[in-house]
Amino acid sequence: MNLEFPFDPLKRSEEVENAVTEGSKRLYYRFRPAPYYGGIVTADAVGCSFLCAYCWNYKRNLHPERFRDFYSPQQVASKLLFIAEKKSLRRFRISGAEPILGERTFLHLIEVLRPIFQKKPHSLFILETNGFFLGYRPNLLERLAAYPNLMVRICLKGTDEESFEKITGAKKDFFRYPIIALKELLKLKVRAWPALMGDLFSSEAVDRLEKFLKEKDIRAELELEFLEAYPFVLENMRKRKVQF
Numbered sequence: 001m002n003l004e005f006p007f008d009p010l011k012r013s014e015e016v017e018n019a020v021t022e023g024s025k026r027l028y029y030r031f032r033p034a035p036y037y038g039g040i041v042t043a044d045a046v047g048c049s050f051l052c053a054y055c056w057n058y059k060r061n062l063h064p065e066r067f068r069d070f071y072s073p074q075q076v077a078s079k080l081l082f083i084a085e086k087k088s089l090r091r092f093r094i095s096g097a098e099p100i101l102g103e104r105t106f107l108h109l110i111e112v113l114r115p116i117f118q119k120k121p122h123s124l125f126i127l128e129t130n131g132f133f134l135g136y137r138p139n140l141l142e143r144l145a146a147y148p149n150l151m152v153r154i155c156l157k158g159t160d161e162e163s164f165e166k167i168t169g170a171k172k173d174f175f176r177y178p179i180i181a182l183k184e185l186l187k188l189k190v191r192a193w194p195a196l197m198g199d200l201f202s203s204e205a206v207d208r209l210e211k212f213l214k215e216k217d218i219r220a221e222l223e224l225e226f227l228e229a230y231p232f233v234l235e236n237m238r239k240r241k242v243q244f
């Protein structure tokens, strides 16, 4: 996969989606219970529209085409439900990658959600996304709004266009799409909120982002997450000149 920084994330999304899907199946490399959110069943996938300097799954997302295990949405849901039953958990998510790269992966996600909510209507699915494709194609959002127990966490990556480009590797003009997704989801009364890697920004930059979101009428609280400083993460950040 040819990659020059900064890249067009739309083009990258298309290429990555082609590499990580086979019909309605998608590549995953692990299914596990994880300790986050007080315990959450997690399907780890590969493939992202961005390539964040701090991504804990950087190598897999750099070369998603090296993976071979395609799973249908029904297989993913049944693996997740099995772990939920065994570990008495009621929260679910997809991690390690971007769940929504384009229409095919969006439909795959919907088909994962459907059996989970059918079998466990009181469970919660936390959609962790970079929000790019959802903001680019906001007409998809109503289908997510149909699931009252779906929560959407959109990681904004940067506090402005410049920091967004430096961190994600994607061209800065695309900074606005995750914000569009967030605004539209809130309009549809979906429980959605923005997140940001707090360690990478000054308190002034975070304040500026919060003010910017308020000006856009986005009232959800900004979640600040903290860096998992694995040696390879620090090395990638050094190479990409992202200060920590």
Ligand code: SF4
Binding pocket: 048, 049, 050, 051, 052, 054, 055, 056, 057, 058, 061, 096, 097, 098, 130
């Ligand atoms: S958006 Fe998330 S999964 Fe994608 S590269 Fe960035 S940190 Fe990794």
